[in-house]
Every structure is written in C-alpha cells, then in structure tokens.
Amino acid sequence: MELIENLFVGGNVTDLETIVYSLRREVPVLRLYCIVYFEDKNRLELLSSHELLHARNKNRPAKIAGIAMGREETVDLLLFMAEKAQEEGRNPANPRELML
Numbered sequence: 001m002e003l004i005e006n007l008f009v010g011g012n013v014t015d016l017e018t019i020v021y022s023l024r025r026e027v028p029v030l031r032l033y034c035i036v037y038f039e040d041k042n043r044l045e046l047l048s049s050h051e052l053l054h055a056r057n058k059n060r061p062a063k064i065a066g067i068a069m070g071r072e073e074t075v076d077l078l079l080f081m082a083e084k085a086q087e088e089g090r091n092p093a094n095p096r097e098l099m100l
Contacts, residue, residue, distance in 0.1 A: 001026075001052070003064045004099050008035065010068025010077050019067060026053050033074035035066035035081070037095055044095045046074050065099045 001023055009016060022029050032049040039061040048071075051057070052064075066081065068074040081099075082092040090097040 001062065001064060004037075007064065008066035008077055008081055010066070010073040012069040012073055013067060016067075023049065023052075023064065023067075028053055031069050033068055033071055034064050035068075035074060035078055037063045037065050037099060039063070042095060044078070044098065046071065046078065063099070 003020065003023075013019060019029055019032060023034075028048075028050040034047055034049060034052050036045050036047055036052060037043075038045060044065065047057070052062075066074070066077045068077045078098075085092040085098050085100070088100075090100060092098060
C-alpha cells in the first residue's frame with residue numbers, strides 16, 4: 001500500500017508513525033478509516049483499515065490520501081480536501097486533483 005507524499009491526517013489521529021507502520025505491515029487499526037484513491041477506477045473510497053487490507057483490495061493499484069479516526073472524521077477530512085482544492089484553483093470533482 002502506497003501513501004501520498006502530503007498525507008491528509010484527521011485531528012484525532014494521535015500516533016501517526018504507529019499507524020503508518022501498521023498499514024505498511026498490513027495490520028488493521030481499530031477505528032482507522034482511510035481515504036483511498038484507486039487508480040484503476042479513478043475514484044476515492046472511504047474504507048476502514050480492515051476493509052482496505054481485505055484480499056479483494058490487496059492487488060488493486062491504490063494510494064492512501066488521508067487517514068482519520070472514525071467514519072465521521074473521515075468524511076470531514078474529505079470535505080477539507082475538496083475545500084483546499086477549490087481554494088487552490090483545482091477541480092474538486094476530480095479525485096486525482098484532490099490529492100495534490
């Protein structure tokens with residue numbers, strides 16, 4: 001699993017290093033949700049770390065764009081990403097441009 005260079009992180013994420021270490025070792029983290037960009041479909045999906053590491057998603061080309069604790073914070077983080085893209089003159093409807 002690949003992470004983007006400027007990862008978006010929710011406010012309730014307390015130990016980022018441990019979370020990144022766990023994701024790279026394919027260990028799910030309780031209550032952790034990820035904003036994942038799937039290149040094959042050109043779309044973002046909100047997945048729990050358990051869903052992300054499930055066998056059906058392992059071989060799909062994906063990049064983690066954001067992480068947050070809980071689904072509600074993940075939705076807020078996605079909206080923040082869209083607002084930042086809009087402020088910087090990028091198209092917030094294009095998933096690829098949300099991650100820049």
